[in-house]
Amino acid sequence: MKWLGAVFILIASVFIGWSQSRVYGERVRQIRQFETAFLMLESSIAYGAESMETAARSIAKSIEKPANAAFHQFAEALSASEESAGQLWTEIIWQEAGQLALKKRDVQIVEQAGCMLGAVTQAAEARKLQLVLKQLEKQREEAAAEEKRLSGMIRSISLLFGMMTAILLL
Amino acid sequence: MPYKTIIPYLPESTLHAVSPLLKNDPEIEEIRLRTGQRIELSGPKPYVLSTFFSEQERAAFVHKITKHSVYRLEEQLRRGYLTIEGGHRIGIAGQAVIKEGVIASMTNLSFFNIRIAREKKGAALRLLPSLFQNGWKSALLIGPPRSGKTTLLRDIARIAGTGDEKRGIAPVKACIVDERSEIAGCLSGVPQLDVGTRTDVLDACPKSEGMMMMIRSMSPDVLIVDEIGRAEDAQALSEALNAGIAVIATVHAHSFKEALRRPVIRHIKESGLFDTYIEVNREHHLTILKRESQVI
Numbered sequence: 011m012k013w014l015g016a017v018f019i020l021i022a023s024v025f026i027g028w029s030q031s032r033v034y035g036e037r038v039r040q041i042r043q044f045e046t047a048f049l050m051l052e053s054s055i056a057y058g059a060e061s062m063e064t065a066a067r068s069i070a071k072s073i074e075k076p077a078n079a080a081f082h083q084f085a086e087a088l089s090a091s092e093e094s095a096g097q098l099w100t101e102i103i104w105q106e107a108g109q110l111a112l113k114k115r116d117v118q119i120v121e122q123a124g125c126m127l128g129a130v131t132q133a134a135e136a137r138k139l140q141l142v143l144k145q146l147e148k149q150r151e152e153a154a155a156e157e158k159r160l161s162g163m164i165r166s167i168s169l170l171f172g173m174m175t176a177i178l179l180l
Numbered sequence: 181m182p183y184k185t186i187i188p189y190l191p192e193s194t195l196h197a198v199s200p201l202l203k204n205d206p207e208i209e210e211i212r213l214r215t216g217q218r219i220e221l222s223g224p225k226p227y228v229l230s231t232f233f234s235e236q237e238r239a240a241f242v243h244k245i246t247k248h249s250v251y252r253l254e255e256q257l258r259r260g261y262l263t264i265e266g267g268h269r270i271g272i273a274g275q276a277v278i279k280e281g282v283i284a285s286m287t288n289l290s291f292f293n294i295r296i297a298r299e300k301k302g303a304a305l306r307l308l309p310s311l312f313q314n315g316w317k318s319a320l321l322i323g324p325p326r327s328g329k330t331t332l333l334r335d336i337a338r339i340a341g342t343g344d345e346k347r348g349i350a351p352v353k354a355c356i357v358d359e360r361s362e363i364a365g366c367l368s369g370v371p372q373l374d375v376g377t378r379t380d381v382l383d384a385c386p387k388s389e390g391m392m393m394m395i396r397s398m399s400p401d402v403l404i405v406d407e408i409g410r411a412e413d414a415q416a417l418s419e420a421l422n423a424g425i426a427v428i429a430t431v432h433a434h435s436f437k438e439a440l441r442r443p444v445i446r447h448i449k450e451s452g453l454f455d456t457y458i459e460v461n462r463e464h465h466l467t468i469l470k471r472e473s474q475v476i
Contacts (some may be wrong), residue, residue: 058254061247090246092191092240095248128248131285135251 016176023175027168031161036111036158041150043077044120045143051123052139055132062095062128063088099124107165116153119145182298185266186211189294191240193362194219197231209326211294215243238325242289245270257286259360259384267297267365267372297365303328304335310468311458312349316340316402316426318453322439323460329430330362330459331405334375334430337363341376354379355400357390363406368440390391395420405429414444421453433461 047069054065067083069080078122089096100121107117122141128133183202187195197219198211205225212220214239221227245262246253261271264445271293277285311317343351351356354376358364364371366383375381380398382384382390387405391413394400403420405413408429420427433439436457440446448454459467 055251058252061249063247063249092243094239094243128243129250130248131254132251143406 012180018122018178019175019179020172021167023119023168023172024165027165027171030168031157031164033111034157034161037113037116038150038153040077040111041116041146041153044147045150047073047077047081048123048139048143049144052136055135055139058132076106076109079109092145094122095128096126099127113149116146116149119149181206182266183268183296185264186268186294189241189244189264189270191237191244194233194237194241197229201227201229204298207470209296211296213238213292213294215290219282219396232296238290238404241292245292245426252288254285255384257289258283260286261360263361263365263367263372265367265372267361267367269295269297269360269362269365271295278304295362297362298331299333299334300301300328301335301338304339306466307332307458307468308339308344308347308349310458311336311428312347316352317455318421318427319429319456319458320408320445320448320454321428321458321460322433322436323430324430324434324462327462328464329460330406333406333428333430334363334373335401337375337379337404339376340404341379350397351376351378352401353399354402354404355394355398356381356404357385357387357394358383359385359387359390360406363404388416391416391420395423395425400425405434408416408443409442411444414447417448417453418451427454434461438454 021126050069051065054068055159060068063085065090066081070081070085073081083102083106084099087093087102088095091098103117103121110117112120112135119142122145123139125138130138187199190198194213198221201221202208205221205223207225208221208223208227210222212222213233215218215233215235217233219229219231219233221229233349245264250257253262257272258322260271260273263269272286273291274289275287276283307319308467311319314329321329321332325351337354337356339349340352340354343349356363356375356379356382358366361383363373364375364379364381364383365373366381369379369380369383380394380400382394385393387408388410391405392402403425405427406429408414408417408431417427431439431442431445433442433445436459440449457469459469
């Protein structure tokens, strides 16, 4: 029975460590998703053929969960609301922030993409999105370094913690 | 209900204020929205409403007409108007952005004039005896703004492009050079108003260049063009008329006499380019003049 309990504790601590370390990888993945989305938006604006709503819908279809949800909601809101695209984007991104693995600073940068969105010229939109993309790239590099540094360590610590608790119990 | 396609573009409170009048008075031609001012509707009978067009409504209206996508409409904003579904035209004024001496765009959009496009099929029938005599004749329609010149032109295009079996008019290749998107009311290149089945439309293109492009590439039998007046227009007109194309055009003026004050129109008259001149007044009364400006 003691052995069974020890194995259970070991598995549980390894799982906790694994899921904690996964958060770091998830942050990198989600920042990349937003980078892809904003690149798509930039190219859509550059061609000037699609409205913001259509562009947001096609981005929502093209990118993976969970970032796609923000673009899907954004498209829905654009079709129904009298508010500006920037206001709508800010509301949606902070609503969605709880479902994302992004840090507050990452969300703030994503929010910046909405500033004057759809209200300025092609050139101004492109400049702003390029700035956001550069900032996101920096955040992604930082997140990747953090992942490399901490995720292995968290996994090892959780394994060691599990083994130590199991030994103490036995 | 020609204004039906305008409804989705109006902010809710503006819509509440204007819709009863739009329903009751089918003659309303324009809805004028000025930020901070009372809403105005004009037509034969003008209306000034007690409702103001607020800053909040202005913002909502801009979001709606641009579909949150100003980047798509830079060229239209530079020209000062945009066309919406149904062929209605929204004139825009605000703050012009000047780059290298030319208008690059428009910002702080604050004044709007929604011109309700109305098709009046059959409006040009009374002109047919002068315009069609074993073939289409060249004609210049002269009239002040809101006299219905464009409506007549659109109906002429429809009759030319579709034909009129009852009157023995076969459909011909008609081409419209629609610099201000008023004749065909094109949206994404597709006419929103009936301009005929054999009619080609060159939308938002400068008239003189457009006329030359149509002559070279579309071999029209009838060329339709709105509001001529520049020196280049006369040259393109002369090209078309000498190529045997019937040109039907309009010009802004209260009378033929007034139109002749413009050197271009005087030159056109002296060159004998048009067969007929037609004066239209705000009461839609027509005066048909021959080449020698004699009343028929």
